[in-house]
Amino acid sequence: MAALDTPSLATELRAIKAQATETLVDFDEEALRSVLVRAAGRKLSAVAKSSSQAVGDQIEAIRHAVTDFDDILDRMRTVQQCVAEIDSSIGTVVREATGSSQELDVVRQRMEVLEMHFQAIDGLVRSVNEIADQTHLLALNATIEAARAGDAGKGFAVVASEVKELANTTKATNQEVQQTLDSIAEAVATLSNSVEQSVAKMAQSVAAVEVARQSASTIGTQTGQFGMRLQTSLDQFRRLDGASVVVENEVQEIDAIGRTFYYLIELMMAHSAGREAINPLARLAPLVEGSTFRASHRFTKPEREYVLAADDILISATDTKGKITFANNKFYDVAEYDYGTLVGRPHNIIRHPDMPKAAFADLWAVIEAGKLWQGYVLNRSRTGQRYWVKANVFPCFEGGRIVGYISIRTKPEPEMVRKAMEAYRLVP
8 A cells, every 4th residue: 555645646547547537447345344353353353462472471570570679689688787797896996996096095105105214214224323333433533542551551452442342233233234225215116106106007907997898887777778669679570560450460361362362253154155255356357358558577586585474464554644653563573674674755755666557546536435445465664675465455444434444464375476477467
């Protein structure tokens, strides 16, 4: 189906139609409706079954999602509990580390006081050394004076000698004390330096642990917020799950209606089994027989071809100008267009150039008159792949006025396709 939107083409088609008016055969409308209804019934049954399966799968997915959300929330609660325990443990570490840092700082301060005491002792030792040196010098002077005094100074000489000996002993002892104090002072200084470094490192550790604690707290907060969002999503899925029971039953009802319609059509067809099938080419037979037109080149170009499956049904709808308002998924699949991209475009976008103009002139004359039309049509996909269809086209009425057209296409019989090509080579 296509819009005749070019004046010259429309004029040509009208001329072709005018020439054929007296020779074209009218088909039984009831027979055409029977064919159309059967195709629609098959499609309704297939769509209902497919929709039922799709909705069933979606409902099952929702139920699985609810179960998964429950499991995720349980795990999130475990994570929050672990974060709380980590926060508590880190808090204990922070307190203990802070206490240790404070104790080390006290030790450092006491070490400083000890260093001051050692400095004071060192000063006293130095003073004792100076006194010993002076005492030694006095003893030496006393010895000299005793020697000068002769026998009278012997007693004084003995005392001077003992004082000298005491000064020597004091100095020697002081030197030992000095060496010991020096060793102790060096050890205290080293220890004090180590304590100071430990205090600094402990402060760094406390700061790092505090950062870890804040991070754990942030994780806990974020996890809690994420858990709340998950809970909201879970609540929504639970509501969907509750509503899905109603939807599932309604879809099953659609499926039952579709199957019922299909079975009724089959029953009708069984009662009319002896009725002769409609041959769309019979309508063109008088025009073909009286034609002197020849186009032997038609349908001879080598092209890729798609052959419809027995259950392929292509459905499309147009407005009164032939612009597409709807096409089903199978239509898009065979025509090789993305879903939805053909809406608003002329239906003749899929017309094969080898199709005779007379066929479409006949189509438009019939459906614009409010009747059903059936015929064999060759289409071409977006990538240039050709495919034959058996088309049933009928007008849509609203308030007694035609508002658009619907076309239902099915797989054509191979022998009829061959005859259609022969006939179409003989009409303009």
